[in-house]
Amino acid sequence: LITAVFVGGNSAHVLIPLLSASQHKVNLLTRRPEAWSKTVACQLQSPSTADILHVVKGEINKKSSDPADVIPEADVIVLCMPVHQYRDALTRLAPHINRSKKDVYVGTVYGQAGFNWMVHEMERSFNLTNVVTFAVGLIPWISRTIKYGELGANYGTKAVNVAAVTPPEKFDELDRIFFQDITVRWHKNGRFHQACSFLSLTLSVDNQIIHPSRCYGLWKRYGGMWKSEEDIPFFYKDFDDISAEYIQKMDDDYSKVREAVRKAFPDREFKYMLDYLSLERVSHGKSENDNIKDSFRNSAQLALIKTPTVELDGGAYGLNTNCRFFTDDIPYGVLIARWIGQELGVETPFIDEIIEWVGSIRGEKFLKDGKVDLEYCLSGSHTTGIPPAYGIKSVMDILD
Numbered sequence: 001l002i003t004a005v006f007v008g009g010n011s012a013h014v015l016i017p018l019l020s021a022s023q024h025k026v027n028l029l030t031r032r033p034e035a036w037s038k039t040v041a042c043q044l045q046s047p048s049t050a051d052i053l054h055v056v057k058g059e060i061n062k063k064s065s066d067p068a069d070v071i072p073e074a075d076v077i078v079l080c081m082p083v084h085q086y087r088d089a090l091t092r093l094a095p096h097i098n099r100s101k102k103d104v105y106v107g108t109v110y111g112q113a114g115f116n117w118m119v120h121e122m123e124r125s126f127n128l129t130n131v132v133t134f135a136v137g138l139i140p141w142i143s144r145t146i147k148y149g150e151l152g153a154n155y156g157t158k159a160v161n162v163a164a165v166t167p168p169e170k171f172d173e174l175d176r177i178f179f180q181d182i183t184v185r186w187h188k189n190g191r192f193h194q195a196c197s198f199l200s201l202t203l204s205v206d207n208q209i210i211h212p213s214r215c216y217g218l219w220k221r222y223g224g225m226w227k228s229e230e231d232i233p234f235f236y237k238d239f240d241d242i243s244a245e246y247i248q249k250m251d252d253d254y255s256k257v258r259e260a261v262r263k264a265f266p267d268r269e270f271k272y273m274l275d276y277l278s279l280e281r282v283s284h285g286k287s288e289n290d291n292i293k294d295s296f297r298n299s300a301q302l303a304l305i306k307t308p309t310v311e312l313d314g315g316a317y318g319l320n321t322n323c324r325f326f327t328d329d330i331p332y333g334v335l336i337a338r339w340i341g342q343e344l345g346v347e348t349p350f351i352d353e354i355i356e357w358v359g360s361i362r363g364e365k366f367l368k369d370g371k372v373d374l375e376y377c378l379s380g381s382h383t384t385g386i387p388p389a390y391g392i393k394s395v396m397d398i399l400d
Contacts, residue, residue: 004074008081013152014143017042020058022181027070028063036149047155071096079108083328087382094126111135111201113332117390132170137162137201142301157183157190159285162272164198166400200273208333211325213250217243224319236302244293249350251276260344332385339372339386343395
């Protein structure tokens with residue numbers, strides 16, 4: 001089996017060793033092939049102590065910045081990058097997908113933003129008929145890069161992983177040839193379960209709920225600015241009451257949208273379309289946290305993640321409003337929930353507040369007169385990921 005990994009994030013440093021050591025030939029598509037070692041290692045670490053339990057090493061079969069070098073022979077293609085880059089990546093690789101193969105699996109390890117809509121857009125544009133689309137809900141493990149292109153760390157898999165696949169009958173085969181090789185084979189747990197719809201992931205995966213709300217809390221409490229690097233709070237370990245309150249408000253708006261979706265599509269189970277704390281309990285098998293603040297402050301895996309900042313003139317530090325918390329989680333996250341809610345008659349006051357706040361500091365105008373501004377949202381190439389960006393004009397057409 002030949003698996004092509006399209007690099008742009010930390011998770012590639014885990015996928016490459018795990019897949020290669022599971023007998024996949026791994027091809028790497030990256031803008032910086034010279035930065036990647038032939039051998040990539042991943043430390044499997046204890047999530048509580050960071051002790052190294054095992055080191056998995058894998059070989060890169062081919063590496064290139066040209067998709068023509070690595071995509072045509074691929075049976076599975078996996079995107080590892082920020083969400084707002086998915087569509088450009090698909091456009092780059094689409095001409096090189098091998099049409100003679102019975103199935104080519106194209107997916108991502110993080111299922112925010114209607115990945116199926118993006119792939120269907122690619123299929124129409126390039127007249128592809130043999131693509132099987134998949135998206136993992138939450139990234140199966142917390143990972144970090146220790147040395148770019150050479151060494152990563154994996155802090156264990158989630159107890160329950162969820163993925164959507166279309167056509168849905170292809171799930172079992174994909175589980176056999178891919179999913180098990182990135183979780184169960186190495187961690188002895190983390191089996192994948194099938195979601196009934198990509199929309200379950202689109203309206204549940206939690207970065208889009210957590211990141212903007214936490215950033216808004218930091219902005220409200222600190223003005224988004226700190227005098228020195230030492231003053232900057234950790235993003236999760238120093239989680240405070242105002243940020244927890246904002247996440248709850250955001251999740252409450254999402255829950256109203258989720259409930260409206262269930263009513264609009266009563267024949268779908270939507271078993272994995274969950275609120276934040278319910279998703280955490282399912283993903284981790286159990287949870288002692290019964291409130292949002294504790295779920296972050298008590299997490300050993302998240303403890304060292306820093307707040308994204310940039311150094312300002314004079315030595316102060318400001319919240320980095322150009323990071324993926326803003327470029328992914330608003331146009332390819334919160335705004336999608338806003339449009340679906342609007343079309344189903346659901347008011348989302350806190351979602352609106354977040355969108356308006358982000359727009360005020362980034363010069364974006366996603367809303368106009370209380371509605372999603374389609375003229376603005378569809379004005380540029382890949383500006384947003386709302387369904388109309390893919391030609392989906394009716395909310396009743398958002399499901400596969």
